Amino acid sequence: MFPWFAVGHITPYLHLSNELAKRGHKISFFLPRKALILLENLNLHPNLITFHPLTVPSVATLPPGTETASDIPFSDSPFLAAAMDLTRPQLEVSLQAMRPDFIFYDLAHWIPQVARPLGIRTVCYNVVSAAAIAIVLVPAREVTQGKPCTEEELEKPPRGYPSKTVVLRGSEARSLIFISLPSGDNITFHGRGTTAMRECDAIALRTCQEIERDFCAYISSQYGKAVFLTGPVLPEPDMKMLDEKWAEWLGQFKPGSVVFCAFGSQHVLEKGQFQELLLGFETTGLPFLVALRPPIGTNSVEEAFPKGFEERVRGRGVVHGGWVQQPLILSHPSVGCFVNHCGFGSMWESLLGDCQIVMVPHLPDQILHTRLLADELKVGVEVEREESGWFSKESFCRAIESVMDEESEVGLLVKKNHAKWRKVLVSPNFMTDYIDRFIQNLQELQMKN
Numbered sequence: 001m002f003p004w005f006a007v008g009h010i011t012p013y014l015h016l017s018n019e020l021a022k023r024g025h026k027i028s029f030f031l032p033r034k035a036l037i038l039l040e041n042l043n044l045h046p047n048l049i050t051f052h053p054l055t056v057p058s059v060a061t062l063p064p065g066t067e068t069a070s071d072i073p074f075s076d077s078p079f080l081a082a083a084m085d086l087t088r089p090q091l092e093v094s095l096q097a098m099r100p101d102f103i104f105y106d107l108a109h110w111i112p113q114v115a116r117p118l119g120i121r122t123v124c125y126n127v128v129s130a131a132a133i134a135i136v137l138v139p140a141r142e143v144t145q146g147k148p149c150t151e152e153e154l155e156k157p158p159r160g161y162p163s164k165t166v167v168l169r170g171s172e173a174r175s176l177i178f179i180s181l182p183s184g185d186n187i188t189f190h191g192r193g194t195t196a197m198r199e200c201d202a203i204a205l206r207t208c209q210e211i212e213r214d215f216c217a218y219i220s221s222q223y224g225k226a227v228f229l230t231g232p233v234l235p236e237p238d239m240k241m242l243d244e245k246w247a248e249w250l251g252q253f254k255p256g257s258v259v260f261c262a263f264g265s266q267h268v269l270e271k272g273q274f275q276e277l278l279l280g281f282e283t284t285g286l287p288f289l290v291a292l293r294p295p296i297g298t299n300s301v302e303e304a305f306p307k308g309f310e311e312r313v314r315g316r317g318v319v320h321g322g323w324v325q326q327p328l329i330l331s332h333p334s335v336g337c338f339v340n341h342c343g344f345g346s347m348w349e350s351l352l353g354d355c356q357i358v359m360v361p362h363l364p365d366q367i368l369h370t371r372l373l374a375d376e377l378k379v380g381v382e383v384e385r386e387e388s389g390w391f392s393k394e395s396f397c398r399a400i401e402s403v404m405d406e407e408s409e410v411g412l413l414v415k416k417n418h419a420k421w422r423k424v425l426v427s428p429n430f431m432t433d434y435i436d437r438f439i440q441n442l443q444e445l446q447m448k449n
């Protein structure tokens with residue numbers, strides 16, 4: 001396993017590794033040293049899953065010590081991609097010695113060049129939605145190296161893109177410009193993503209037909225190869241592992257009453273937006289647990305609190321400036337609403353849980369995931385932004401109240417739809433059957449010469 005150096009990628013690769021190991025397969029997992037510390041406890045089969053910490057080479061354009069996407073602003077992602085590419089010699093030496101049957105990778109587009117001569121099969125395993133891939137990372141989206149896409153080009157989905165709902169609206173499309181800019185040396189993000197999928201033996205996606213059938217079919221037709229699906233791949237939460245501190249705090253509130261908020265491993269808010277969000281939570285009058293990193297330019301969340309905030313919400317609101325056990329908090333009976341950025345991991349965790357869903361997307365893939373949930377499946381609501389991109393305290397509060405008010409029409413509708421989808425996704429054997437079929441797909445691929 002060799003995922004992109006981001007917690008939102010390493011985590012789902014580890015969930016898949018656990019499922020493979022559960023069925024007796026042996027896994028070597030390559031990841032930056034720092035990520036290992038955070039994720040080691042998610043390894044449920046240490047006898048079969050071995051971690052291989054990588055030394056992430058220093059790149060002049062990255063802050064010293066950078067190892068994962070959590071360490072840098074989004075704008076530095078291209079330099080982290082360059083650093084990942086420089087780990088190639090480490091991978092080469094290890095693969096030569098190990099000779100695994102398969103290697104799984106995503107943004108390291110050069111893996112097939114290394115693996116093919118060694119007879120190792122390559123699986124490009126993507127852990128963002130099929131929709132996000134279909135809208136940009138396909139040959140039908142023409143991108144020329146050295147020529148950034150225009151706004152007009154970005155506004156149009158590629159020919160044959162199968163949805164009119166799961167799209168970026170108006171100025172949102174501008175944020176896709178990054179696909180046509182360098183991502184490491186001499187390659188664009190589009191070049192990286194499409195090479196990775198064109199050159200692999202199999203494309204795999206962390207999704208299911210039931211939700212993303214048309215997008216999967218589109219990707220398959222664009223690349224002229226089968227697309228293997230793993231399903232959502234989420235472990236059963238083990239509530240015994242929830243930190244005593246949170247179990248106790250959450251335990252004081254009525255079932256389904258607490259609003260939990262987290263924005264994944266990369267997103268850091270501007271101070272003004274952070275304060276607006278907290279004021280929005282305050283206005284709801286509901287108990288809340290917010291787990292967000294200190295906003296830009298601050299060293300702690302406390303330092304950025306709005307004036308008098310702490311006293312006003314004492315006893316019902318907690319703001320934690322670090323990492324929490326998100327899947328376990330979401331499964332706590334007191335938690336009734338999940339305000340999240342709709343990273344693909346959080347999207348699955350919210351869909352499989354039974355909290356009401358409120359989305360505040362930031363990156364373009366997160367906007368597409370939000371459209372899928374809010375406009376296609378209608379299982380949650382999106383917080384309204386102003387034209388400038390600003391979320392006001394009123395819009396946060398309105399979105400949360402609209403799903404938490406038991407009388408609200410929107411709240412009842414999303415609850416009903418969510419329950420319907422959840423029933424499908426948690427039905428006995430749904431996830432197991434996906435993994436079993438996926439392994440069968442791999443075994444058939446292995447039979448081919």
Ligand SMILES: C[C@@H]1O[C@@H](OC[C@H]2O[C@@H](Oc3cc4c(O)cc(O)cc4[o+]c3-c3ccc(O)c(O)c3)[C@H](O)[C@@H](O)[C@@H]2O)[C@H](O)[C@H](O)[C@H]1O
Nearest residue numbers: 006069074075077106107126128132133136178363364365
């Ligand atoms: C330069 C910065 O680039 C962007 O940040 C990189 C992040 O990319 C994430 O991965 C994807 C994002 C998107 C997206 O935003 C919209 C899409 O329609 C598609 C994708 O695809 C992918 C992706 C990732 C991996 C993979 O194998 C794929 O096949 C597709 C990644 O999750 C995250 O960790 C990166 O930080 C960013 O937009 C920023 O604005 C730019 O400055």
Ligand SMILES: O=c1ccn([C@@H]2O[C@H](COP(=O)(O)OP(=O)(O)O[C@H]3OC[C@@H](O)[C@H](O)[C@H]3O)[C@@H](O)[C@H]2O)c(=O)[nH]1
Nearest residue numbers: 008009262264265266323324325326327343344345346
């Ligand atoms: O405090 C936290 C925050 C997050 N998490 C976990 O970290 C993971 C975060 O993954 P997400 O995909 O939701 O979000 P990230 O922003 O970290 O992901 C990244 O990769 C996936 C893409 O869709 C996102 O756009 C990209 O930012 C989730 O599994 C979540 O449960 C915690 O366990 N605790």
